[in-house]
Amino acid sequence: MFYDSYLYLVDGSYLPTVAPTGLKTDLGCWKYHFGAIEGMRQNGWTLWTVILIRLVAEEFNFKLSIMGQGDNQMLLIEFTETLPEEVTVNQVNQFISALEEKLSYIGPPLKIEETWISKDYLLYGKFPIKNRVALTTSWKKNCRMFRCCNEDFPTIETSLSSLAANLYAAVASDNVTQPIFFLSISDGHNQQFSLFLVIYQ
Template identity: 60%
Template sequence: MGKGDNQMLAFIFPDTYDEEIQVDQINSFIKRLDEMLPVIGPPLKTEETWVSRHFYLYGKYPVLYGAPLTMSWKRSCRLFWCCNEDYPTIESSLSSLAANLFSAVASDNRTQVLFYIYMFECVGCFQNNIRRPYLQHCPFPQLMKRNPRLTVKTDDVAPKTVSVLSPITAESIIQPSELYWGLLLCPRTLGGYPIVLYPSILVKGFPDQLSYDIATISAYYKTSNRENQESPSKGIEPIPLNSSQLRCFIHEPRSN
Protein backbone atom coordinates (compact mmCIF):
# COMPACT_ATOMS: atom_id res chain seq x y z
CA MET A 1 0.00 0.00 0.00
CA GLY A 2 1.07 3.57 -0.40
CA LYS A 3 0.34 6.95 -1.90
CA GLY A 4 1.77 8.19 -5.18
CA ASP A 5 5.37 7.13 -5.57
CA ASN A 6 5.65 6.24 -1.86
CA GLN A 7 4.75 2.56 -1.80
CA MET A 8 5.17 0.09 1.04
CA LEU A 9 5.58 -3.68 0.77
CA ALA A 10 5.35 -6.16 3.64
CA PHE A 11 7.73 -9.14 3.69
CA ILE A 12 6.78 -12.26 5.66
CA PHE A 13 9.47 -14.90 6.25
CA PRO A 14 9.24 -18.30 7.96
CA ASP A 15 10.52 -18.49 11.49
CA THR A 16 13.26 -20.88 10.36
CA TYR A 17 14.94 -18.14 8.27
CA ASP A 18 17.74 -16.37 10.06
CA GLU A 19 18.44 -12.67 9.55
CA GLU A 20 21.17 -13.19 6.95
CA ILE A 21 18.86 -15.16 4.64
CA GLN A 22 16.14 -12.52 5.03
CA VAL A 23 18.53 -9.69 4.13
CA ASP A 24 19.84 -11.59 1.07
CA GLN A 25 16.34 -12.24 -0.25
CA ILE A 26 15.30 -8.61 0.29
CA ASN A 27 18.38 -7.33 -1.55
CA SER A 28 17.74 -9.76 -4.41
CA PHE A 29 14.14 -8.60 -4.61
CA ILE A 30 15.13 -4.92 -4.70
CA LYS A 31 17.75 -5.61 -7.38
CA ARG A 32 15.19 -7.45 -9.53
CA LEU A 33 12.67 -4.68 -8.99
CA ASP A 34 15.24 -2.08 -10.04
CA GLU A 35 15.83 -3.99 -13.30
CA MET A 36 12.15 -4.53 -14.09
CA LEU A 37 10.47 -1.19 -13.25
CA PRO A 38 12.31 0.96 -15.87
CA VAL A 39 10.91 -1.33 -18.57
CA ILE A 40 7.27 -0.75 -17.62
CA GLY A 41 7.33 2.73 -16.10
CA PRO A 42 9.22 5.04 -13.73
CA PRO A 43 12.46 3.57 -12.34
CA LEU A 44 13.00 2.62 -8.72
CA LYS A 45 14.89 5.10 -6.56
CA THR A 46 17.21 2.70 -4.80
CA GLU A 47 18.77 5.51 -2.75
CA GLU A 48 15.31 6.12 -1.21
CA THR A 49 14.41 2.44 -0.74
CA TRP A 50 14.88 1.07 2.76
CA VAL A 51 13.72 -1.78 4.99
CA SER A 52 12.78 -1.78 8.68
CA ARG A 53 11.19 -4.26 11.06
CA HIS A 54 9.32 -1.78 13.24
CA PHE A 55 9.24 1.57 11.44
CA TYR A 56 7.46 2.60 8.25
CA LEU A 57 6.02 5.64 6.50
CA TYR A 58 2.56 5.70 4.97
CA GLY A 59 2.84 8.67 2.66
CA LYS A 60 4.38 11.19 5.08
CA TYR A 61 2.82 9.58 8.15
CA PRO A 62 5.46 7.90 10.38
CA VAL A 63 4.61 4.82 12.48
CA LEU A 64 6.93 3.11 14.98
CA TYR A 65 6.00 -0.13 16.77
CA GLY A 66 2.43 0.39 15.63
CA ALA A 67 2.18 3.86 17.24
CA PRO A 68 1.88 7.04 15.16
CA LEU A 69 4.65 9.61 15.50
CA THR A 70 4.43 13.38 15.32
CA MET A 71 4.74 14.98 11.91
CA SER A 72 7.22 17.51 13.30
CA TRP A 73 10.02 14.95 12.97
CA LYS A 74 9.98 15.20 9.20
CA ARG A 75 9.76 18.99 9.27
CA SER A 76 12.54 19.26 11.84
CA CYS A 77 14.86 17.60 9.34
CA ARG A 78 14.57 20.80 7.31
CA LEU A 79 16.21 22.77 10.12
CA PHE A 80 19.72 23.34 8.81
CA TRP A 81 21.75 26.49 8.21
CA CYS A 82 22.10 26.12 4.44
CA CYS A 83 19.54 27.45 1.96
CA ASN A 84 18.81 27.22 -1.77
CA GLU A 85 19.39 30.89 -2.55
CA ASP A 86 21.70 31.85 -5.42
CA TYR A 87 23.69 34.05 -3.02
CA PRO A 88 23.44 32.44 0.42
CA THR A 89 23.63 35.02 3.18
CA ILE A 90 23.01 35.05 6.91
CA GLU A 91 19.65 36.74 6.31
CA SER A 92 18.38 34.13 3.86
CA SER A 93 19.65 31.20 5.93
CA LEU A 94 18.10 32.48 9.17
CA SER A 95 14.82 33.28 7.40
CA SER A 96 14.70 29.71 6.08
CA LEU A 97 15.42 28.37 9.57
CA ALA A 98 12.63 30.47 11.06
CA ALA A 99 10.09 29.34 8.46
CA ASN A 100 10.95 25.67 9.01
CA LEU A 101 10.77 26.14 12.78
CA PHE A 102 7.23 27.51 12.61
CA SER A 103 6.27 24.67 10.28
CA ALA A 104 7.63 22.08 12.71
CA VAL A 105 6.10 23.49 15.90
CA ALA A 106 2.71 23.65 14.17
CA SER A 107 2.67 19.84 14.24
CA ASP A 108 3.85 19.23 17.79
CA ASN A 109 2.92 20.32 21.31
CA ARG A 110 6.45 19.79 22.62
CA THR A 111 8.37 22.73 21.25
CA GLN A 112 11.48 22.73 23.43
CA VAL A 113 13.41 20.13 21.44
CA LEU A 114 12.53 21.77 18.13
CA PHE A 115 13.62 25.17 19.42
CA TYR A 116 16.90 23.69 20.67
CA ILE A 117 17.60 22.30 17.18
CA TYR A 118 16.77 25.71 15.75
CA MET A 119 19.18 27.47 18.14
CA PHE A 120 21.89 24.91 17.42
CA GLU A 121 21.61 25.51 13.67
CA CYS A 122 21.52 29.29 14.14
CA VAL A 123 24.84 29.15 15.97
CA GLY A 124 26.22 26.99 13.16
CA CYS A 125 25.03 29.56 10.62
CA PHE A 126 26.81 32.37 12.44
CA GLN A 127 29.96 30.31 12.89
CA ASN A 128 30.08 29.40 9.22
CA ASN A 129 29.57 32.96 8.00
CA ILE A 130 32.10 34.37 10.48
CA ARG A 131 34.80 31.87 9.58
CA ARG A 132 34.23 31.48 5.84
CA PRO A 133 31.81 34.08 4.43
CA TYR A 134 30.61 33.32 0.90
CA LEU A 135 30.58 36.89 -0.40
CA GLN A 136 33.78 38.28 1.17
CA HIS A 137 37.45 37.87 0.37
CA CYS A 138 38.48 37.07 3.93
CA PRO A 139 36.80 36.13 7.22
CA PHE A 140 35.03 38.82 9.23
CA PRO A 141 37.49 38.75 12.19
CA GLN A 142 40.33 39.64 9.81
CA LEU A 143 38.36 42.58 8.41
CA MET A 144 37.64 43.86 11.91
CA LYS A 145 41.28 43.49 12.89
CA ARG A 146 42.37 45.45 9.83
CA ASN A 147 39.87 48.28 10.42
CA PRO A 148 38.02 48.00 13.76
CA ARG A 149 35.76 50.99 13.06
CA LEU A 150 32.24 51.38 11.74
CA THR A 151 30.48 54.41 10.29
CA VAL A 152 27.13 55.14 11.93
CA LYS A 153 24.57 57.67 10.72
CA THR A 154 23.51 60.21 13.32
CA ASP A 155 21.34 63.33 13.53
CA ASP A 156 24.27 65.43 12.38
CA VAL A 157 25.22 65.90 8.76
CA ALA A 158 28.54 64.12 9.18
CA PRO A 159 28.38 60.41 10.08
CA LYS A 160 29.97 59.21 13.29
CA THR A 161 32.85 56.75 13.38
CA VAL A 162 32.90 54.37 16.33
CA SER A 163 35.43 51.78 17.41
CA VAL A 164 34.24 48.20 17.62
CA LEU A 165 35.08 46.48 20.86
CA SER A 166 33.68 43.04 20.12
CA PRO A 167 34.72 39.48 21.02
CA ILE A 168 34.63 38.72 17.30
CA THR A 169 38.12 40.23 16.98
CA ALA A 170 39.56 37.38 19.06
CA GLU A 171 42.28 35.30 17.44
CA SER A 172 40.30 32.09 17.70
CA ILE A 173 38.32 29.87 15.36
CA ILE A 174 35.63 29.34 18.02
CA GLN A 175 34.13 32.65 19.06
CA PRO A 176 33.11 33.38 22.67
CA SER A 177 29.62 32.58 23.87
CA GLU A 178 28.72 36.21 24.53
CA LEU A 179 28.93 36.92 20.82
CA TYR A 180 26.25 34.34 20.04
CA TRP A 181 24.15 35.46 23.02
CA GLY A 182 24.11 38.96 21.58
CA LEU A 183 23.16 37.75 18.09
CA LEU A 184 20.47 35.31 19.26
CA LEU A 185 18.85 37.86 21.60
CA CYS A 186 18.51 40.62 19.03
CA PRO A 187 15.58 39.95 16.66
CA ARG A 188 14.74 41.95 13.58
CA THR A 189 12.37 44.24 15.51
CA LEU A 190 15.36 45.51 17.50
CA GLY A 191 17.64 45.93 14.50
CA GLY A 192 19.12 42.42 14.42
CA TYR A 193 18.75 39.38 12.21
CA PRO A 194 15.48 37.45 11.62
CA ILE A 195 15.84 35.57 14.91
CA VAL A 196 12.87 33.85 16.55
CA LEU A 197 12.62 34.13 20.34
CA TYR A 198 11.03 31.18 22.12
CA PRO A 199 7.82 32.93 23.31
CA SER A 200 7.12 33.92 19.70
CA ILE A 201 6.44 30.29 18.77
CA LEU A 202 4.02 29.97 21.69
CA VAL A 203 2.02 33.11 20.80
CA LYS A 204 2.11 33.64 17.04
CA GLY A 205 0.69 36.76 15.42
CA PHE A 206 0.95 39.12 18.40
CA PRO A 207 -0.28 42.55 17.23
CA ASP A 208 2.79 44.43 18.52
CA GLN A 209 5.81 42.24 17.91
CA LEU A 210 8.26 44.92 19.05
CA SER A 211 6.69 45.22 22.50
CA TYR A 212 6.46 41.44 22.72
CA ASP A 213 10.17 40.99 21.94
CA ILE A 214 11.17 43.71 24.42
CA ALA A 215 9.05 42.04 27.12
CA THR A 216 10.66 38.68 26.29
CA ILE A 217 14.19 40.03 26.56
CA SER A 218 13.33 41.92 29.75
CA ALA A 219 12.05 38.71 31.33
CA TYR A 220 15.24 36.93 30.30
CA TYR A 221 17.35 39.78 31.70
CA LYS A 222 15.70 39.44 35.12
CA THR A 223 16.28 35.69 35.35
CA SER A 224 19.67 35.26 33.63
CA ASN A 225 23.07 35.07 35.22
CA ARG A 226 25.05 38.26 35.74
CA GLU A 227 27.61 37.39 33.05
CA ASN A 228 24.79 36.96 30.49
CA GLN A 229 22.94 40.18 31.28
CA GLU A 230 25.06 42.53 29.18
CA SER A 231 23.76 41.40 25.77
CA PRO A 232 20.00 41.72 26.48
CA SER A 233 20.49 45.02 28.31
CA LYS A 234 21.96 46.60 25.17
CA GLY A 235 18.96 45.48 23.13
CA ILE A 236 16.26 46.85 25.42
CA GLU A 237 18.07 50.09 26.30
CA PRO A 238 19.15 51.65 22.99
CA ILE A 239 20.51 55.17 22.70
CA PRO A 240 17.57 57.43 21.68
CA LEU A 241 17.82 59.93 18.85
CA ASN A 242 17.79 63.65 19.55
CA SER A 243 15.09 64.28 16.93
CA SER A 244 12.10 62.38 15.58
CA GLN A 245 12.44 60.54 12.30
CA LEU A 246 9.14 61.36 10.56
CA ARG A 247 9.75 59.08 7.59
CA CYS A 248 10.45 56.15 9.90
CA PHE A 249 7.39 57.02 11.98
CA ILE A 250 5.11 57.00 8.91
CA HIS A 251 6.61 53.76 7.63
CA GLU A 252 6.33 52.01 11.01
CA PRO A 253 4.21 53.87 13.60
CA ARG A 254 5.42 51.68 16.47
CA SER A 255 9.11 52.41 15.77
CA ASN A 256 9.09 55.71 17.68
Protein backbone atom coordinates (compact mmCIF):
# COMPACT_ATOMS: atom_id res chain seq x y z
CA MET A 1 0.00 0.00 0.00
CA PHE A 2 2.81 2.47 0.87
CA TYR A 3 5.44 0.93 -1.42
CA ASP A 4 5.45 3.84 -3.91
CA SER A 5 5.06 6.54 -1.25
CA TYR A 6 7.77 8.73 0.23
CA LEU A 7 8.21 8.36 3.97
CA TYR A 8 10.29 10.78 5.99
CA LEU A 9 11.11 11.65 9.59
CA VAL A 10 8.73 14.25 11.04
CA ASP A 11 10.16 14.90 14.51
CA GLY A 12 11.31 18.43 13.64
CA SER A 13 15.00 17.54 13.28
CA TYR A 14 14.78 16.79 9.55
CA LEU A 15 13.41 18.59 6.49
CA PRO A 16 13.15 16.61 3.23
CA THR A 17 14.69 18.03 0.08
CA VAL A 18 12.34 18.50 -2.87
CA ALA A 19 13.66 17.21 -6.22
CA PRO A 20 12.10 17.54 -9.68
CA THR A 21 10.82 13.95 -9.56
CA GLY A 22 9.58 14.03 -5.95
CA LEU A 23 11.53 14.03 -2.71
CA LYS A 24 15.24 13.31 -2.54
CA THR A 25 15.87 10.00 -0.76
CA ASP A 26 18.55 10.08 1.92
CA LEU A 27 19.00 9.09 5.56
CA GLY A 28 15.71 10.69 6.71
CA CYS A 29 13.58 10.11 3.59
CA TRP A 30 12.99 6.81 1.83
CA LYS A 31 10.79 5.04 -0.68
CA TYR A 32 9.73 1.40 -1.25
CA HIS A 33 8.71 0.75 2.34
CA PHE A 34 8.01 -2.97 2.82
CA GLY A 35 6.66 -2.94 6.38
CA ALA A 36 3.23 -2.16 7.72
CA ILE A 37 2.37 1.17 9.31
CA GLU A 38 0.43 0.80 12.55
CA GLY A 39 -2.87 2.65 12.46
CA MET A 40 -2.81 3.66 8.80
CA ARG A 41 -4.60 0.52 7.64
CA GLN A 42 -6.58 -0.08 10.85
CA ASN A 43 -9.95 1.11 9.55
CA GLY A 44 -9.61 -0.89 6.35
CA TRP A 45 -8.61 -4.06 8.20
CA THR A 46 -11.47 -3.63 10.68
CA LEU A 47 -14.02 -3.25 7.89
CA TRP A 48 -12.53 -6.21 6.00
CA THR A 49 -12.57 -8.41 9.12
CA VAL A 50 -16.20 -7.53 9.89
CA ILE A 51 -17.24 -8.42 6.32
CA LEU A 52 -15.47 -11.79 6.54
CA ILE A 53 -17.00 -12.56 9.95
CA ARG A 54 -20.47 -11.79 8.55
CA LEU A 55 -19.76 -13.94 5.49
CA VAL A 56 -18.78 -16.98 7.59
CA ALA A 57 -21.69 -16.47 10.03
CA GLU A 58 -24.25 -16.74 7.21
CA GLU A 59 -23.71 -20.50 7.16
CA PHE A 60 -24.85 -20.89 10.78
CA ASN A 61 -28.20 -20.67 12.53
CA PHE A 62 -27.61 -18.04 15.21
CA LYS A 63 -27.94 -14.28 15.66
CA LEU A 64 -24.57 -12.53 15.50
CA SER A 65 -23.76 -9.06 16.82
CA ILE A 66 -20.31 -7.56 16.28
CA MET A 67 -18.93 -5.04 18.75
CA GLY A 68 -15.66 -3.92 17.16
CA GLN A 69 -12.66 -2.80 19.16
CA GLY A 70 -10.10 -1.91 16.51
CA ASP A 71 -8.04 -4.98 15.68
CA ASN A 72 -9.97 -7.00 18.30
CA GLN A 73 -13.50 -8.03 17.47
CA MET A 74 -15.98 -9.05 20.14
CA LEU A 75 -18.80 -11.25 18.88
CA LEU A 76 -22.09 -11.80 20.67
CA ILE A 77 -23.72 -15.02 19.46
CA GLU A 78 -27.33 -15.66 20.47
CA PHE A 79 -29.19 -18.97 20.19
CA THR A 80 -32.82 -19.84 20.85
CA GLU A 81 -33.50 -21.00 24.43
CA THR A 82 -34.85 -24.36 23.25
CA LEU A 83 -31.54 -25.37 21.66
CA PRO A 84 -29.54 -27.85 23.80
CA GLU A 85 -26.20 -26.62 25.17
CA GLU A 86 -24.24 -29.35 23.34
CA VAL A 87 -25.58 -28.08 20.02
CA THR A 88 -24.70 -24.47 20.79
CA VAL A 89 -21.17 -25.40 21.88
CA ASN A 90 -20.72 -27.47 18.73
CA GLN A 91 -21.97 -24.62 16.50
CA VAL A 92 -19.66 -22.09 18.14
CA ASN A 93 -16.65 -24.41 17.72
CA GLN A 94 -17.56 -25.02 14.06
CA PHE A 95 -17.95 -21.27 13.53
CA ILE A 96 -14.50 -20.55 15.00
CA SER A 97 -12.94 -23.29 12.83
CA ALA A 98 -14.65 -21.98 9.70
CA LEU A 99 -13.58 -18.43 10.53
CA GLU A 100 -9.99 -19.50 11.09
CA GLU A 101 -9.95 -21.37 7.77
CA LYS A 102 -11.45 -18.46 5.81
CA LEU A 103 -9.09 -15.89 7.36
CA SER A 104 -6.05 -18.13 6.76
CA TYR A 105 -6.72 -17.87 3.00
CA ILE A 106 -7.40 -14.16 2.78
CA GLY A 107 -6.14 -12.55 6.00
CA PRO A 108 -5.75 -11.07 8.48
CA PRO A 109 -5.15 -14.38 10.31
CA LEU A 110 -7.25 -15.30 13.35
CA LYS A 111 -5.09 -15.74 16.46
CA ILE A 112 -6.70 -18.82 17.99
CA GLU A 113 -4.43 -18.64 21.06
CA GLU A 114 -5.89 -15.18 21.81
CA THR A 115 -9.50 -16.15 21.06
CA TRP A 116 -11.72 -17.14 23.97
CA ILE A 117 -15.36 -18.03 24.41
CA SER A 118 -17.64 -17.71 27.43
CA LYS A 119 -21.39 -17.99 27.93
CA ASP A 120 -21.60 -15.69 30.97
CA TYR A 121 -18.43 -13.54 31.01
CA LEU A 122 -17.87 -10.55 28.76
CA LEU A 123 -14.82 -8.31 28.57
CA TYR A 124 -15.70 -5.22 26.57
CA GLY A 125 -12.59 -3.10 26.34
CA LYS A 126 -11.34 -3.06 29.91
CA PHE A 127 -14.74 -3.51 31.53
CA PRO A 128 -15.61 -7.02 32.77
CA ILE A 129 -19.24 -8.13 32.87
CA LYS A 130 -20.41 -11.42 34.41
CA ASN A 131 -24.01 -12.63 34.20
CA ARG A 132 -25.03 -9.17 32.92
CA VAL A 133 -23.56 -7.46 36.00
CA ALA A 134 -20.64 -5.04 35.63
CA LEU A 135 -17.68 -6.04 37.79
CA THR A 136 -15.25 -3.67 39.47
CA THR A 137 -11.84 -2.96 38.01
CA SER A 138 -10.23 -1.59 41.14
CA TRP A 139 -7.68 -4.38 41.65
CA LYS A 140 -6.16 -3.67 38.26
CA LYS A 141 -5.84 -0.03 39.28
CA ASN A 142 -4.49 -1.07 42.69
CA CYS A 143 -1.57 -2.71 40.91
CA ARG A 144 -0.61 0.76 39.64
CA MET A 145 -0.44 2.02 43.23
CA PHE A 146 3.27 1.76 43.96
CA ARG A 147 5.85 3.85 45.70
CA CYS A 148 8.27 4.33 42.81
CA CYS A 149 6.89 6.84 40.34
CA ASN A 150 8.41 7.66 36.96
CA GLU A 151 10.53 10.54 38.19
CA ASP A 152 14.30 10.80 37.77
CA PHE A 153 14.60 12.29 41.26
CA PRO A 154 11.58 11.13 43.27
CA THR A 155 10.54 13.23 46.22
CA ILE A 156 7.97 12.59 48.91
CA GLU A 157 5.65 15.02 47.13
CA THR A 158 5.80 13.28 43.73
CA SER A 159 5.44 9.82 45.28
CA LEU A 160 2.45 10.77 47.42
CA SER A 161 0.90 12.62 44.48
CA SER A 162 1.21 9.47 42.34
CA LEU A 163 -0.31 7.37 45.13
CA ALA A 164 -3.22 9.81 45.54
CA ALA A 165 -4.00 9.82 41.80
CA ASN A 166 -4.00 6.03 41.66
CA LEU A 167 -6.07 5.86 44.86
CA TYR A 168 -8.69 8.13 43.27
CA ALA A 169 -8.82 5.95 40.12
CA ALA A 170 -9.15 2.74 42.18
CA VAL A 171 -11.84 4.13 44.51
CA ALA A 172 -13.85 5.42 41.53
CA SER A 173 -14.05 1.90 40.09
CA ASP A 174 -15.09 -0.10 43.16
CA ASN A 175 -18.07 -0.48 45.48
CA VAL A 176 -16.07 -1.08 48.67
CA THR A 177 -13.43 1.56 49.32
CA GLN A 178 -12.01 0.80 52.80
CA PRO A 179 -9.43 -1.83 51.72
CA ILE A 180 -8.19 0.48 48.96
CA PHE A 181 -7.75 3.38 51.42
CA PHE A 182 -5.86 1.08 53.78
CA LEU A 183 -3.58 -0.07 50.95
CA SER A 184 -2.89 3.52 49.93
CA ILE A 185 -2.18 4.70 53.50
CA SER A 186 0.09 1.72 54.11
CA ASP A 187 1.99 2.30 50.87
CA GLY A 188 2.26 6.05 51.56
CA HIS A 189 3.67 5.39 55.04
CA ASN A 190 6.23 2.94 53.61
CA GLN A 191 7.12 5.46 50.91
CA GLN A 192 7.95 8.21 53.41
CA PHE A 193 10.00 5.82 55.51
CA SER A 194 11.93 4.56 52.44
CA LEU A 195 12.74 8.07 51.25
CA PHE A 196 13.95 9.13 54.69
CA LEU A 197 16.26 6.12 54.77
CA VAL A 198 17.69 7.03 51.37
CA ILE A 199 18.16 10.70 52.27
CA TYR A 200 19.64 10.20 55.74
CA GLN A 201 21.97 7.24 55.15
